[in-house]
Amino acid sequence: VRFRATQLVSGCLKSLPEDFVLDEELYQNMLESMRQRAYDKVVATRVLALSALVRLQDPNAVEENEEDNTTTTACPVIKIMLDRLQNDSAKQVRRQALESIVICPQTIGPILARSRDKAHEVRVHCFEILQSRIEFRMLSVSQRVQLLTAGLRDREE
Numbered sequence: 001v002r003f004r005a006t007q008l009v010s011g012c013l014k015s016l017p018e019d020f021v022l023d024e025e026l027y028q029n030m031l032e033s034m035r036q037r038a039y040d041k042v043v044a045t046r047v048l049a050l051s052a053l054v055r056l057q058d059p060n061a062v063e064e065n066e067e068d069n070t071t072t073t074a075c076p077v078i079k080i081m082l083d084r085l086q087n088d089s090a091k092q093v094r095r096q097a098l099e100s101i102v103i104c105p106q107t108i109g110p111i112l113a114r115s116r117d118k119a120h121e122v123r124v125h126c127f128e129i130l131q132s133r134i135e136f137r138m139l140s141v142s143q144r145v146q147l148l149t150a151g152l153r154d155r156e157e
Contacts, residue, residue, distance in 0.1 A: 010052035
């Protein structure tokens with residue numbers, strides 16, 4: 001039932017026009033239900049929940065930390081995506097998080113970290129995402145070196 005309900009919500013969100021704006025109450029309800037499904041015990045349900053959350057991301061929502069002069073994301077959806085990307089035990093969920101997460105300065109570091117993922121499929125998908133969605137000039141020199149080192153040291157394929 002959880003899987004089918006998540007599938008229905010995902011389908012509804014994907015079928016909405018790009019410029020559609022959700023009512024705040026509906027947004028909060030969907031966010032809370034998909035947050036619960038993103039931590040479900042069934043891998044397929046977690047994958048679908050991340051797929052549904054794509055349309056609810058806001059890369060412009062940032063929090064500035066004045067103590068150390070850094071910014072972090074204030075978007076709860078991106079926080080969920082980052083958590084699943086970094087901490088989920090299932091490679092399918094980490095792969096879906098890579099596919100679904102918006103590219104912004106706050107997400108580039110965790111995306112680059114997946115180039116050293118324990119699962120070969122996730123590492124390959126990380127390089128595919130970086131190739132298709134990131135302008136190489138967006139990365140700092142140290143990030144470029146980190147990415148090239150990870151790619152050249154990979155023993156697979």
